[in-house]
Amino acid sequence: xxxxxxxxxGGVDKGLLTLxxxxxxxxxxxxxxxxxxxxxxxxxxxxxxxxxxxFEVLPDTVEGFVGPLAGVLTGLRWAASHNLPLLLxxxxxxxxxxxxxxxxxxxxxxxxxxxxxxxxxxGRPHPTASLWPVYLADHLETALRGGTRRIKEFMQDYRVxxxxxxxxxxxPFFNVNVPEDLARAEAALREGxxxx
Numbered sequence: 161x162x163x164x165x166x167x168x169x170g171g172v173d174k175g176l177l178t179l180x181x182x183x184x185x186x187x188x189x190x191x192x193x194x195x196x197x198x199x200x201x202x203x204x205x206x207x208x209x210x211x212x213x214x215f216e217v218l219p220d221t222v223e224g225f226v227g228p229l230a231g232v233l234t235g236l237r238w239a240a241s242h243n244l245p246l247l248l249x250x251x252x253x254x255x256x257x258x259x260x261x262x263x264x265x266x267x268x269x270x271x272x273x274x275x276x277x278x279x280x281x282x283g284r285p286h287p288t289a290s291l292w293p294v295y296l297a298d299h300l301e302t303a304l305r306g307g308t309r310r311i312k313e314f315m316q317d318y319r320v321x322x323x324x325x326x327x328x329x330x331x332p333f334f335n336v337n338v339p340e341d342l343a344r345a346e347a348a349l350r351e352g353x354x355x356x
Contacts, residue, residue, distance in 0.1 A: 161231035161288060162203040162210070162252035173209065174336060175201075175252035180349045184336060185213065187255035195262035196248055200238055202231040222301070227309045228288050229300065236297035244294065251288045253336040255345055258325045265291035265323055274321035279333060281325050286333040287311035 162175040162185065175185030185201070193199055200216045203209075204225065207217035218238050220230040232249050239247045248262050258264065265277035269291065276296075279289035288311065300314060308314050325332050330348050335341070 161228055161235070161249055162201055173203075175203075176209065177336065177342060179255055179336075179342065179345055184255055184342075185210070185252050188250060188252055188257065189213065189215075191255070191257040191259065192248070192250055192261070195259070197244060198242055200235070201252075202234050222304050226304060229304055229309060229311055229314060232290075232292060232311070233297060233300045233304060236292060236294050236300065240294045240297060247292045247294060249288060249290050249292065251335060254289065254333055255336070256330055256332050256334055256348070257289070258332045261289065261325070262291065264325065268321045268323045272319075272321045274319045276315055276318050276320045277323050278315070278320060279325055280322045281327050281331050281333050284333075285312070285322060287315070289333055 162173065175183060175188070177184045179187055189199065200218050201210050201213065202218045202220070204219050207219070210217050216238070218234045220226075221234045221237055222230045228249075228251075232247070235247045235249055239245075246266075248265070250257060250261070261279065265279075268274065269277050275293055277291040279286040290311070296318070299317075303314050334345065334348075336345055
């Protein structure tokens with residue numbers, strides 16, 4: 161999901177910021193692509209800025225920059241159009257995502273009979289890194305149009321499993337929100353503590 165406004169980074173597209181000589185989004189794609197059947201980028205505005213990545217760019221299906229739930233809904237509609245039963249959502253600013261993110265989610269859902277899986281690290285949930293069943297799309301659209309904006313608020317009506325991922329040298333869900341975060345990610349990669 162690259163549909164945010166990037167206000168804490170001066171309004172820039174965070175996914176296009178350079179990290180270790182490549183766009184931040186390239187690091188995310190490298191981590192996620194081997195885990196999924198198909199990949200798309202959720203982003204508003206001119207889609208051509210992401211053309212170099214070679215993936216379909218999906219603008220939010222609900223107008224008004226209403227938050228990450230709009231990106232999830234957009235992804236669910238896209239997944240349904242490709243006959244995919246599940247959507248793995250991840251933010252564009254997390255370059256150290258676990259290589260077993262999707263597998264960990266699916267295993268936990270199967271074991272617990274849950275509907276949605278959400279990532280947790282160091283005791284903190286990361287709602288934008290989640291696995292969603294496509295059948296929730298209509299319910300999510302209704303909730304969004306009714307004013308629901310927070311992922312965890314929407315999730316409270318469903319069977320959710322929190323899946324803990326181990327932090328090694330750096331939190332796998334470390335995200336780049338401010339320039340200092342980008343510098344920290346650069347240092348992690350230089351020192352070999354980043355796993356991208």
